[in-house]
Amino acid sequence: MAFNVTIRQSGKQFQVEPDEPVLTAALRQGIGLPYGCKNGACGSCKGTVLSGQVEQRPHSSSALSNDEKTRGMALFCCATPGSDLEIDVREIAGVGDMQVKKLPCRINAIERKADDVVVLKLQLPANERLQYLAGQYLEFILKDGKRRSYSMATPPHSEGPVELHIRHMPGGAFTDHVFSAMKERDILRFEAPLGTFFLREDSDRPIILLASGTGFAPIKAIIEHAVFKNLQRPMTLYWGARRKKDIYMLELAEQWAKDIPNFSFVPVLSEPDPSDAWTGRTGFVHRAVIKDLPDLSGYQVYACGAPVMVESAQRDFTQHHRLPEDEFYADSFTSAADLAHPV
Template identity: 35%
Template sequence: MSHKVKLEPVGIEMDVEEGETILSAAFRQGLMLMHGCKEGQCSACKSFLLDGDLDMERYSTFALADYEREEGYVLLCRSHAYSDLEIELINYDEDMLHSGLPVREALAEVRAIDVLTHDIRRLVLGLVEPADLAFRAGQYVDLTIPGTDHVRSFSMANTPASAGVLEFLIKMYPGGRFSSLLAGELSVGDRLRLEGPYGMCTLRPSSERDLVMLGGGAGMAPLLSLLRSLAETRSGRRIRFYYGARSRSDLFYLDELADLGRRLPGLTFVPALSAPAAGDGWEGETGMVTDVLDRHEDDLGSFEAYLCGPPPMIDAAVPVLIGKGIDESRIHFDKFTVSAEAGSATA
């Protein structure tokens, strides 16, 4: 059965099948509702049930406490409609709501697996069916681990202009269910299933604000996608990109970032090493990347921020950015669960 779901205070109505979650129905119809893990773990899609009857799949009480459930709060990624519903969105971005792209399933073929550092690999996929996948710079897809129903979320590093190709930067984890495949189990020509696009770490269509970006590890991926996209449009916006790594050997794509600096006159790239090796000869910034940003910046009130990296980095960065004058609504990042293996979660 299909039911009507009205979303307030934006006045949007959509159809939801009983077999799909409300969030999945929104994705299917190209509505960009706030979301993160899509697994009932992060609370990004928390909303309030105004009227109607729904049921929820299992979720974490860290995302939705029992007392909140009793008050009427729900997680859209876990909610199934059993009548027409009226739901109040708690977190939403009017600028993004109607800029969504319908989520699609796709089959892709491995074109390349390259070593970038001792623990970061570049995975390039060529789309087979369909031959292309529309997405926005900064978004991610879910890749299915072959032979299972399990997925891992990874952000694209390329831009939508790269027709039919998806590029990912993936951190290797000992025993990682997906990342371990890149150590020899996955080869050029192998095929993978994926679904997307997802994610809110995209440029806001109506904004021309200056940008501050903060990344670490494989979190380079969505930020590089944004930078490449800005270069394609010859953007004149000021961009401060702070990137954290442990030692000099953990830095990569420095030549491309230098080239992007020439194509984007407003770009300042600041790499920071938290534990430079004795032989690094490093004369740049040292310390945690959030502390480096704190030392460099005074007033960021005219900026908006884009973050991607380990959850502790995100947690440390948000209060720093707010303290520099950025409203929390202008701090953009995607929330991932630990099982996302950092391809985008800690990327």
């Protein structure tokens, strides 16, 4: 039998089939719950079970700690109900308006931007138009049924190919293929748009954009979308990487700082090489934000990249620097390795 789930704040209700994750059921019925990886690695879909019981399937301990479990929290992407539920979780407006499609695409171009980063450009069928929100991602559907997620770096208004930024994960089946065997005109299949990381346009708060590595991809889409919509909110991009070469679109970001009113760019290197002759900021990228803006109470933050960066930023910004919890939006770039030792 199906179970009824009620969302405390809005009073919305939806049904969950036996053994079906709460998140899957919500999305199936047009209810916009937050999510990222959908496999228990990132923690984006976390909420509180106010009444009823859920079974929590294996997940990363960093996404949901034992302490959070004892406080009644759950990861709804891998929590199945054992009874009717009442839950407290932030709803996302606008996501349900986008039609999720499965589409073929052709590799239009493969451009090497760094030793371990390529820009992949995907040509969609001539009669297809992909509608999405700036910041969302797609999932490649591989021949064995496995999926790989990548953020779309092109803004929704772009008429050209869809651009992805892919970092080589040595030993990773998909990225090994991308860097060694993939060629132009190859055909792939994907599902999109996915995710609840996108620019909230109903706010007038200044925007902090926080990226590590290829977490720059959805941030790029958000910035270009904001410019296209002529949004006047101040934006500051903090882009962190180990070495100068890892900020693989440095010239583009520097050009934005010259051309876009109220836009600032702060590159931060954690391990600059002497050959970089680096005179800019160093250390952890989120600490650079704190140094510049110790009081974040009036800001809105978009963070994307390595899970450790996203988690550190969320903790420090909200607990110690007055950022409201509901003004922190994030997309952790989790990989299969993040679920190697699930709990």
